[in-house]
Amino acid sequence: MFLDEVFLKKDELLGKEITVHGWIKNHRPQKDFGFISFSDGTHFLPLQIVYDKDLKDFDTITTYKVGSAIEVKGILMKSEGSGQEIELKATEFKLLGDCPIDYPLQPKRHSNEFLRSIAYLRPRANLFQAVFRIRSLAALAIHEYFGKNGFVYFHAPIITASDCEGAGEMFQVTTLPLEKINGKVDYNKDFFGKKTSLTVSGQLQAETFATAFSKTYTFGPTFRAENSNTKVHASEFWMIEPEMAFVDLNGDMDIMEDMLKYVVKYCLEKAPDEFKFLDQFVEKGLIKKLENLITSKFTRVTHEEVITILKNADVKWEFTPEYGEDIAKEHEKYITEYFNGPVFITDWPKDIKAFYMKQNPDGKTVAAVDLEVPQAGELMGGSQREENYDKLLKRMQELKMDISELDWYLNLRKYGTCVHSGFGMGFERLLIYLTGVDNIRDVIPYPRTPNSCDF
C-alpha cells in the first residue's frame, strides 16, 4: 500500500495490519526498540515505524541504514509520541535494497548547491519533495482550470523555422555533421531542408487555434540561448500561453487574475504540509502571502499613471522613472506596495513591446499588460493582439521583419479577423513565487543553464 492511501484512510486502517514499501529517511535504534522515519514519497510527512526486541531479527533491523529500501508489515496505531498522529508497529521487515554508508543524502541540512550536484537524488530530500510536488500540482491545476473553462490544450511545435517573436537568441537544431562543415552550410541537406531552431514561444501558432476554437492555451517547453547566469534565467523552461478570441484586454486581465487565484488556491488545498514546511524553512510568511493573493482585488493602472506615481514618490530612485520607458525592479516593488497587492499595469509604450500588440488610438502605446505581484515583481505579461491587417503589416515593416515567413500569421487578420487577446506565464516564475525558492535551478528537475547540462 502506498502512503498516500494509508494517510487518506488512516481512520479505517487503525488497528489493522498493512504492508508498505519505501525508504528509510532516518533511523534511531535504541537498546530495546527503534524508530524509523519512513517514506515512499507519495505523502509529504513520513510514517513513523516503531519496532522492538520482540522481533526475531531485531539485531539485524537495528543495522538498517538511511536510504535503504524496505518492506514493512505492521499494525497501524495512534502515535503516543508528539509530532505525528499515526505510527506503524512493525511485525515484519524485509530489506529490499541496501544503501551504503557513503549515501550522499544523509539526514542533515545540505546546501542547495550541493543538492544540485546530485540532482538525481535530490527529489528524495524534503525541500524537493515539497517543491516538485507543488510543481506537479500547479501543472495539474492549470490544466484543470483551462479544461473546466472550455479551453483547447494546444501543443505548440518545439522545432521551428522562424524566430517569430524576435525574443532573443535561439538554439539551432540540426542533423548536419558539424565536423564535416568547411565554412559553408547547405541547409538543403539539413533534416528539414532549412535552418531550424527551438521555439521561444508558441503564441503565434496558438493564435491560429484561438481563431478556430476561441479559447486555447499552450503548456510546453520553450528555450532561450541567452548567456545569462542569474537566479531567474534558465535555457529551457515551461510556458503557459492562453489565447482567446472575442476577448479584449480587460477580459484578458479577468482570466489572468482568475487563473492565478485558482492555481494558488488549488495548491494550498492539496499540499498543506508542503506549504507549512516551505513557510517554516524557506520563506517566512509564504502561506499568508499566497492567501492574501487569493482574496485581493488586483488593481488596474496604466503605465502612464504608474510613472506619475513613481515621479511623485518621495523616493531616491536608482533608475529615474520616465514616461515612454520601461520600469525597473525597484519601481515594480514600490507599485505593489503602493497599492498593497497585485497590480496590472496596462497600455505600455509601443517601442518597448512586441510587434503583435494592439496599437492604441494615441499612436504611442499598445494594449499590453504586465502583472506585478508583491515580493516577486512581474509574473505574467499579456496583450490584446493587433487584429487589423494593415496596422500589423505596417508595424512589421517598420521593424524590418521578414513578412514572407509570417504571411500565415498576417492572414489570420484577413480571414474573419476579430478582437483577441492572450498572455504568457513562465511556469518556473510561478513556482518561484509559489514555493519561495529563489533560484530557478531549484524548481526545475534537471535545469539547463549556460555550460550546464547534466543528467
Place this chain on the structure above:
Amino acid sequence: MFLDEVFLKKDELLGKEITVHGWIKNHRPQKDFGFISFSDGTHFLPLQIVYDKDLKDFDTITTYKVGSAIEVKGILMKSEGSGQEIELKATEFKLLGDCPIDYPLQPKRHSNEFLRSIAYLRPRANLFQAVFRIRSLAALAIHEYFGKNGFVYFHAPIITASDCEGAGEMFQVTTLPLEKINGKVDYNKDFFGKKTSLTVSGQLQAETFATAFSKTYTFGPTFRAENSNTKVHASEFWMIEPEMAFVDLNGDMDIMEDMLKYVVKYCLEKAPDEFKFLDQFVEKGLIKKLENLITSKFTRVTHEEVITILKNADVKWEFTPEYGEDIAKEHEKYITEYFNGPVFITDWPKDIKAFYMKQNPDGKTVAAVDLEVPQAGELMGGSQREENYDKLLKRMQELKMDISELDWYLNLRKYGTCVHSGFGMGFERLLIYLTGVDNIRDVIPYPRTPNSCDF
C-alpha cells in the same frame, strides 16, 4: 457568450436574448430570410442562425461571406427544422471581420493533403475541430488519471547530453556558428560546453523521480531524427512515460489497462458529437471499437506462447514467426483477432529489447511487455526495470555503452534499489487509434517530418 455555454444552458436560455461571436461556416441567403451556420469553435455542432427581412440591414447581411467573423444578437429558440435542437433568431448583426471570396476553407470536402498545406486554417474545419478537441481531451484525461492516482507529473529535460536509450538518431542542439566551422568542432565553446541533443525519451530521468515519489509520469515532447516518411512517424511527438516503484510487470500492466480505459471513456463522454462525426466520416465503427476496448479484459500471454500460436496457425505468413525474434504487423493483427481483444505480450527475447529491462531467470528473456490492440497494433510498451546493480552493469558493458555517462542511473540501483516498472505511450499513436485518422500528420497541429517544418 461562448457557444459551449449556450449549448450547456440551452434550456434556461430558451426565449432569452443572447449575444454571440464567431465565424460563418455556411450561409444560405434566400429572398426573404436566411440561414447561417455559425460557430465559435467551443462546441462541435454549429448554431443555426435565422434572420429575415424585418432586419433593417437585411440586404447587407445576405452578402456576408463564409469565414467572416460576426457578432449576433438574437433570441434563442427551439428549432423547427431538422438537424438541430436550437437556433438563434437574429435581431442584430455586426460584421467584425470580413473574409475574401478566395478564402481557402470553403464549405466543401477538402483533401487532407490540401488541408495540411493550410495547417494554420485547418483547425477551423470540422475534421480538425474534432481531432484537436479530442487531442486536448485525451491530454486532460491523462493528467486527470495520474493526478487522481497520486502520480507526480515530471517534466523531463528536453535538451540532453546523452543518447540514453540508444533509441535512434538524434537532433543536435547548438549555438556554434556553423558557417564558421572549418572541419573542427570545439564543443567547449558550445552553449553547454559539450555536445547536446534533443531527448528521445524521459524514462531514465523519470526513474529518478519514481525512486523518490514512487509514482511519477512524464508528458512532454520527444524527438527522433529518423528519415522515415511514413504515416506513423513524426520527428517531433509527445510521449507519456509513467514510472512506478514497488510495482512489478503485472502491476505495470494493470496500470496500462486502467489508464487506457479511463482515457477512452473520458473522451467518449466529453466529445459525443465529435466521435459521431468521426464514426460517420473517418472510421466506420469507431465508437463500437472504443466501447469494446473499455469493456474487454486484456489478455496476457508470453512472447513464446504467441510464437507457438502463430506457428500453429493455418496462415501463410509473409514473415515466418520465430522464437527469439520480433513479430511483424501481420502477427500483431492475428493475435488480437485470435484473442478477440487487446493483448499484452510479455517476456520478450532480451536481444531485441532495451538494456534497462529486467532480466528473467531464464537468461534469455526480459520482463518487457507490448500492448497490442485490435486494428492498431502496438499501442504501448513497458517493462519492469532491472533493479540489480551488477546485472545492469554487465548488460551495459555487453552492449558497449558509455558507463561513465550513466553512473547516476546505475547508482539508483546502489542507493536503496527496489522493484520498479514503467511504460511509454506515444500520444499521437493513441490519437490515431482514438480518432481513426490514419496519418500522424493529421493529429499534430504543426507536424515536423523530414523536409517539412512549416508554420
